[in-house]
Amino acid sequence: MNGRSTVVASALADADATAFVHVGDRHDAALRYLVGFDGPACEFAYVHVDHPVVCVPPAYEARARQSLDGDEVRTLDGPPGLAARAVLDDALDAPGTVLVPRHLPHDAAVHLESGGYDLASTRAVADARAVKTDAELDRHRAAQSGAERAMAAVASTLSAADPADGELHADDRPLTPARLRRVANVALAEAGVSDAGNTVVRSDAAPIDGVVRSDAADGEPLGVSDLLTVAVAPREPGGYHGVLARTFVVESDGGWERRAAVAVDASRRVGVDTAAPGEDASYVRAEATAELGSFGLSPVALTPELPAVARGVGLDLDEAPDFASETPLEPGHVFVLAPAVRGEKGLVGTADLAVVTEDGAELVGSVPTSLSP
Numbered sequence: 229m230n231g232r233s234t235v236v237a238s239a240l241a242d243a244d245a246t247a248f249v250h251v252g253d254r255h256d257a258a259l260r261y262l263v264g265f266d267g268p269a270c271e272f273a274y275v276h277v278d279h280p281v282v283c284v285p286p287a288y289e290a291r292a293r294q295s296l297d298g299d300e301v302r303t304l305d306g307p308p309g310l311a312a313r314a315v316l317d318d319a320l321d322a323p324g325t326v327l328v329p330r331h332l333p334h335d336a337a338v339h340l341e342s343g344g345y346d347l348a349s350t351r352a353v354a355d356a357r358a359v360k361t362d363a364e365l366d367r368h369r370a371a372q373s374g375a376e377r378a379m380a381a382v383a384s385t386l387s388a389a390d391p392a393d394g395e396l397h398a399d400d401r402p403l404t405p406a407r408l409r410r411v412a413n414v415a416l417a418e419a420g421v422s423d424a425g426n427t428v429v430r431s432d433a434a435p436i437d438g439v440v441r442s443d444a445a446d447g448e449p450l451g452v453s454d455l456l457t458v459a460v461a462p463r464e465p466g467g468y469h470g471v472l473a474r475t476f477v478v479e480s481d482g483g484w485e486r487r488a489a490v491a492v493d494a495s496r497r498v499g500v501d502t503a504a505p506g507e508d509a510s511y512v513r514a515e516a517t518a519e520l521g522s523f524g525l526s527p528v529a530l531t532p533e534l535p536a537v538a539r540g541v542g543l544d545l546d547e548a549p550d551f552a553s554e555t556p557l558e559p560g561h562v563f564v565l566a567p568a569v570r571g572e573k574g575l576v577g578t579a580d581l582a583v584v585t586e587d588g589a590e591l592v593g594s595v596p597t598s599l600s601p
Contacts, residue, residue, distance in 0.1 A: 231361065232262055233299075236276045239327055239352035246324030247316055248276040248350070251308045251336040257543035258329055258353050260467055264295035271333065273308035277319040283311040309339030316345065329353060358540065358548035359560040364468060365583060368542075368562055371470030372581050372592045374419035375460045379472055379595055381415035382408055382429070382458050386476055386601035395449040396478060402449035405429040408458065416462045421470070426461035426545070428473075428531045431574070452479040455574035459531050467543045471564040472593070473530055473579035476601045485599060488569050488576035491523035493597050495567035496578055499538060503563070503582065503589035508554040513538045516567055530568035530577040539564055541581065557584045565591075 236248045251274075252259045254267040262274050263282055273283040281300040282292045292301045304311055316326070323344035328337070330349050337347060360368065389396040389403050396403040409429040416423045431454040450456060459473035475492075477485060499516035516537050517527050527536040538551040540563050549555045549563065561584040568577025576599075581592040 232264075232356070233276065233280050235352055235356040236262075236280075236327075239350055240276070243325070243327055243348060243350065245327045245348060246277065246320055247345075248274075248327045248352075249312045249316070249332070249336070249340060250274045250329055250353075251312060251333050252331075256331075257467075257547065258331075258357065260543055261353065261357050263292065265291050266467065271308045271336075272304060273312040273315075273336070275312050275315040277316065281315050283308055283315070307335065307339060309333070309336030312336065313339050313343045313345070316340075317343065327352070354548060357542055359558055360542065360562050360583070361560070364542070365560070365562070367464050367466045367468035368470065368581060368583070369592055371421050371462050371464040371468055372472065373470070374416050374421035374462045374464070375470040375472035375581075376593050376595055377419045378412040378415040378427075378460045378462070379458065379474060381411050383474075383476065383601040385411050386456070386478055389478065391452045391479065394451055394453075396452055397449075404447050404449060405431065405456075406446045408450075408456075412458065412460055416460065419462075421462040421464050424461065424463045424469075426459075426533060428457065428459040428533070431456050453477060453481070455485060455576060457530065457575055457577070459534060459579060461533065461545055469541050469543070469545055469581075470592075471534070471541060471545070471566075471579050471581050472595060473534065473566065473577060474595065474597065475576045475578070475599060477599050478601065480599055484571050484573050485576055487523065488525065488571055489597070489599050491520055491525050492567045492569060492576055492578055494523070495519040495527075495537070496565055496580065496597070499565040499567070500582060500589050500591060503557055503584055505557055505559055505584060505586065505588075507557050509538070509540075509549045509551040509557055509563075510554050512557070513551040516565065520567060520569060525569040525571070528568050528570045528575070528577075530566050530575070530579055534564065534566045534579055537565070537567055539566070557589075559584050559586050562592075 275281045327350040413423045498519040540549045566579035
């Protein structure tokens with residue numbers, strides 16, 4: 229029995245339940261965690277009575293057998309909820325209590341309940357996913373290494389760009405957000421990680437009546453004094469994410485953006501220094517936010533995919549620990565620190581992956597935070 233199966237077995241013993249069932253598709257991080265592979269695009273089932281049984285389409289049978297270390301695999305010939313009920317009927321003398329995640333699909337729940345099984349919600353898998361093993365931390369580091377390589381490629385391209393009539397050019401062509409995004413994604417691919425559709429390169433002006441106006445559309449040239457947001461959130465082959473974001477400006481006149489950069493960097497340091505085993509996650513976010521406030525600035529989300537200040541990350545870009553709650557941090561918790569502010573000249577922010585250790589917290593990797601590429 230592997231470590232993930234042990235998590236389920238312990239939950240069953242603690243709840244005095246007879247089985248655990250989950251149904252979902254490859255987009256369900258909890259299922260990816262349990263079976264160890266992306267899984268099919270259609271729904272499939274994971275059942276645990278005294279050992280794992282995974283019910284998948286025939287095309288995924290070989291991958292399932294390999295990922296489950298020889299545990300039982302069945303092929304689907306109908307709705308996965310019915311397949312899960314059939315596994316339970318075969319393994320149990322009578323219906324009992326079945327643990328399920330809170331987001332079990334409704335039709336799967338109906339199939340189980342119609343078979344006489346009582347369902348009880350459990351957070352066991354979600355809580356186990358929140359604390360990363362050494363192997364999972366290595367996967368995060370691999371993804372973050374790819375993110376660093378992508379950011380270095382973007383910074384190098386910006387640094388070598390030629391200013392012409394207030395615009396940036398590379399290889400005698402205007403440099404655009406689309407071109408820089410390709411630079412980042414090529415570097416990610418060369419590092420063996422997927423961009424996962426998460427790469428953001430944009431130049432935003434200050435908001436007008438609360439609405440963000442984009443100075444540079446995807447195919448329009450970047451200006452030499454544009455504040456440029458570059459964010460990557462790649463996935464390594466096992467599905468674990470890295471997260472990295474920086475703000476660049478090729479020709480800065482100092483002023484507001486320099487002050488904003490100092491504030492953001494100070495908030496980032498406070499977040500790392502405050503995060504420690506036993507500390508409430510919400511306190512870490514509050515302290516990092518307060519540091520921005522000491523500069524007279526308020527936090528904003530750096531990109532729609534990234535949080536204001538802090539968020540847990542793993543197989544999903546948004547998972548436990550919840551930094552809006554009083555959840556105590558533990559060694560192995562992985563999170564992203566993303567302080568960002570918006571002002572008279574646009575957006576300034578950073579995002580970094582961090583991990584809670586026995587002694588505090590540390591950033592994964594090291595990339596300069598300077599506005600200058």
